[in-house]
Amino acid sequence: xxxxxxxxxxxxxxxxxxxxxxxxxxxxxxxxxxxxxxxxxxxxxxxxxxxxxxxxxxxxxxxxxxxxxxxxxxxxxxxxxxxxxxxxxxxxxxxxxxxxxxxxxxxxxxxxxxxxxxxxxxxxxxxxxxxxxxxxxxxxxxxxxxxxxxxxxxxxxxxxxxxxxxxxxxxxxxxxxxxxxxxxxxxxxxxxxxxxxxxxxxxxxxxxxxxxxxxxxxxxxxxxxx
DNA sequence: GCGACAG
DNA sequence: ATCTTGTCGC
Numbered sequence: 001x002x003x004x005x006x007x008x009x010x011x012x013x014x015x016x017x018x019x020x021x022x023x024x025x026x027x028x029x030x031x032x033x034x035x036x037x038x039x040x041x042x043x044x045x046x047x048x049x050x051x052x053x054x055x056x057x058x059x060x061x062x063x064x065x066x067x068x069x070x071x072x073x074x075x076x077x078x079x080x081x082x083x084x085x086x087x088x089x090x091x092x093x094x095x096x097x098x099x100x101x102x103x104x105x106x107x108x109x110x111x112x113x114x115x116x117x118x119x120x121x122x123x124x125x126x127x128x129x130x131x132x133x134x135x136x137x138x139x140x141x142x143x144x145x146x147x148x149x150x151x152x153x154x155x156x157x158x159x160x161x162x163x164x165x166x167x168x169x170x171x172x173x174x175x176x177x178x179x180x181x182x183x184x185x186x187x188x189x190x191x192x193x194x195x196x197x198x199x200x201x202x203x204x205x206x207x208x209x210x211x212x213x214x215x216x217x218x219x220x221x222x223x224x225x226x
Numbered sequence: 227g228c229g230a231c232a233g
Numbered sequence: 234a235t236c237t238t239g240t241c242g243c
Contacts, residue, residue: 118232
């Protein structure tokens with residue numbers, strides 16, 4: 001816990017100018033090894049905004065029952081503007097606080113946004129994965145960078161996303177005839193791990209269940225805020 | 227210089 | 234992300 005706070009501070013810039021060098025330090029810490037742990041409780045992380053506040057929510061989903069066994073959230077004043085490729089500095093403070101508020105920690109996290117599919121290999125899922133020292137997978141709804149072709153129209157079809165000539169993720173058709181989602185490793189998982197893991201928590205919707213629940217929770221908190 | 231650009 | 238009603242389609 002004190003380690004967590006320490007890592008959070010070490011990787012948080014004092015100003016926008018230092019954000020880029022911080023990202024490079026985080027990138028050096030990313031581990032892309034095969035995930036060996038249990039994969040039953042999957043956490044979903046998503047954020048919502050209200051005025052100048054960020055509401056981050058976490059829901060822990062049990063893939064064997066389909067239930068959310070625990071959840072938490074935090075409300076934090078925005079301390080960083082939204083700048084493409086620097087999204088994580090805006091949301092990480094609130095996410096860390098929500099994580100601290102979470103009683104039952106999951107086996108890994110699904111984060112709303114990209115992982116290593118990022119210009120410097122440090123999307124929000126990777127940033128959070130390094131700060132929490134946790135396995136994370138990035139699940140984004142739209143493109144940031146990379147080259148790819150569209151996957152087939154059937155559920156489960158996918159294509160590879162390349163960046164600087166290397167494979168960094170997948171475009172995954174999570175539901176028939178629906179716009180595919182962008183998947184990439186965040187931290188402590190390999191490229192080959194992510195589709196099998198994601199498929200265990202996709203039901204009848206485009207986004208995986210843990211993220212859908214987190215999205216809904218953040219939205220509810222936002223409503224009660226007024 | 228021009229276009230692209232997670233949430 | 235957010236502002237927003239109805240509406241077309243499975």
